[in-house]
Amino acid sequence: TESFSAMDSDERRIVLVGKTGVGKSAAGNTILGREAFESELSPSCLTSECHKAKGNVDGRKVAVNDTPGLFDTNFTQEEVLNRIKMCISLSAPGPHAFLVVLQLGRFTQEEKDTVQMIQTTFGEDGAKYTMVLFTHGDQLKKQTIENFISESPDLIAIIRKCGNRYHVFNNEIKDPKQISQLLDKIDKMTVVNGGGYYTNAMFMKAEAAIEKEKERLLKEMEAQKQRELDKLRAKYGGRATREKCKVQMRYHYEARARAEKSNDFTSAPVGDRCSILFSLIFWGFCLAVDQQWTCTFNSKFLINSN
Template identity: 50%
Template sequence: KERSFVTVKSLRIVLIGKTGSGKSSSGNAVLGWSEFKSDLSQTSVTKLCQKAQGRVEGRRVEVVDTPGLFDSTMSHHEVNEEMLKCISLLAPGPHVFLLVLQIGRFTPEEKETLNLIMKAFGKDAQKFTIILFTHGDKLEDYGLSLEEFIQKKCDDSCKKLISDCGNRCHVFNNKEKDTERKYIQVRGLIKKIDDVVRANGGGCYTNEMLQEAEAAIQKETQRLLQEKEEEMKRKMEEMEEKFKQEMQKMQQRMEEQRDENEKVLQERDNELKELKTNIKRDFSPHLSCIVIVLLKLYIPVRIVNIAHLVSYNFHLLRPGVLICGQHVFGLSRPQ
């Protein structure tokens, strides 16, 4: 109960967001002067983590600006490595992660920002996260308050992101020129950061949490690798089984074809034997040698048909054979 009213003497803040979201200019607004470089380009000005400190209402405030998420000039691994440096720069750890989004521009990549934060810092990171909307001057164009804008203009994915961060959000008008109003919006942010600190018992995101997150990431990585290996093994087994089945089918077709060929050969052998038997029966012992030449180009009929043809007509040929004898019979097709 006592810890719920804790107010720390100094605040440690990490700025995280997509290139062009107004991350660096928001850091400058908190500090009260232009410490971080910022412009309107879509190329990240911040390449490495940068730390600066100032004072707000007499309290020391330390701010670390991180490289733009999804910066095309840096790999995700390089961005994550730089983001992780903020832990050592803000030892013993940051009190809050400010996830910076631009009013009216919520890209598919920005929908994944919280997942990237949790991937780098673990699930506990969302308990330390506040969404900071920039370009608050656009709310005047819509004629809406921040709450009304979220309710009426944000899609479900944006609302889910806000909900996952405990509905903690704030807005900066980066074009505000009035010093007092600029100070009021910074003071409002500091109050919400204090609420986060109290909700976390006065603690901050620590190296121990980071180590736990890294252990969880390693465990998850191993699990994914194992799943990938099992998936590849399963696919290999499926391919081997499919290959085996195809080989069996091919072998079966070859055996069936072989059996069919043997059957055809056997039928032709039987037909030939039948033809020889018929010839011997009708002409023996008058014939010493009979050679039958089958010209398949001229007689495209099966042997059995030839046998019937010869047997049927032999009674007509027999007298001539008995008179003069023969050396060969030639069967030809009439032209």
């Protein structure tokens, strides 16, 4: 086993991500060995913001960040992703591990979309710091996790995207070994990553790659967009402002979605919803200058760049 002695005094920074109701908060409590987060078992206690808690676990300093659940119907996906991205700031100078929390026995399209969204958000560099954490391991009964995974091609693909790294928590037992084994796996992953962690610069790199492809696609679609705008002018004349803004916004969203899908790292098929979820928020401001209307769009990075 590779030594982690060079970082023994350092804090392990962990970010928990996943859909609502899979047990992220409970997993955080299990890792820290105390009730640091309100459990998701109660509908009134669902995580809506990023929360951070620290502890000393198995002789190691650990900081855990619990994030809002993806597909939470109380928030738009843009709001949820905004909060998750802000967790990088809470994990300053950067997390050593993204634990994608999945519940055994509930593997649906949303679970597949969850992993896809996390990897799209944090880019190819993010994959180096990602591990799947299965909760409710008691449901395996006498079956091994390896056999369980081998029976699902979709699950195999997800595990492969996460560098074949995974761990299982049994919610029915209070075995400290399952915590120390998880931390050992995180330590090993950190050693492979040269003792480093996921940085804001890596996030900006992932975002820049998608934006560059988006701009290329916008140029490619310019002629088609112009034809639509010409038709609107002919039909509505000076009253076409709102419709023209809608067309402009639609092309920006479409280009963004296509840019994400064309990314080599995120090219696995997922629901059409997933490509829209990661679109940045665009605001259309329609201005009239000498009876000539233009639409100006401002995009905002949903992350604290400090």
